[in-house]
Amino acid sequence: MARTIAKDHDQKRSHILDTAAKKFATEGYDRVSMTKLAAACGVSKATIYHYYTSKEAILFDALDTYLHDLRDRVCALDVESEAPEEALYHVVREILMAYEGSDEIHRVQSTNLSNLSGDQQAILRVYQRDLVEFLSKVVERNAQGVFAGDKEKLRGITMSIFGMLNTYYMWEHAATRTDRETYALLVTDILLRGVRGL
Secondary structure: OOOOOOOOOHHEEEEEEEEHHHHEEEEEEEEOHHHHHHHOOOOOHHHHHHHOOHHHHHHHHHHHHHHHHHHHHHHHOOOOOOOHHHHHHHHHHHHHHHOOOOOOHHHHHHHHHHOOOOHHHHHHHHHHHHHHHHHHHHHOOOOOOOOOOOOHHHHHHHHHHHHHHHHHHHHOOOOOOHHHHHHHHHHHHHHHHHHHOO
């Protein structure tokens, strides 16, 4: 007879992932053992192993969940009918809003991909690539002809936007929703003034 899944399975799984992200971010992935994770989660070591076979499995699931949800949230935006400037602001703003409350997992993502297998890294890079391509298309709409035949320049500008958003996110932990909206407007203005002057 197949074992039934507990009603609180997803809740416990989320608790393990959130706790692991905090521990990995504050203590470092290499310093956190499964025993430490179990204690931090308030469960037995056997319970941790019931959900995950290894620390690497926890790391991958935490990053996979975060990046998958981020990709789906941003790439699901319907910006085709919006004016190019509005579309750009809409996407930049949504990325900043999606980052809200994700300090630990965001930090873990930036420092721990190398702790995963090549296959696992490849899966996560698909999410990242989808995000970059989605934003690139919106950037390109705002500078018709500027990037013709120069995809490297388009990619460089797109990655620069992510750089600005990631830096703001890391420096301004206490930023309010209004602060993020204001910064999204600033990034949009900087970009439009720049690409239209190229």
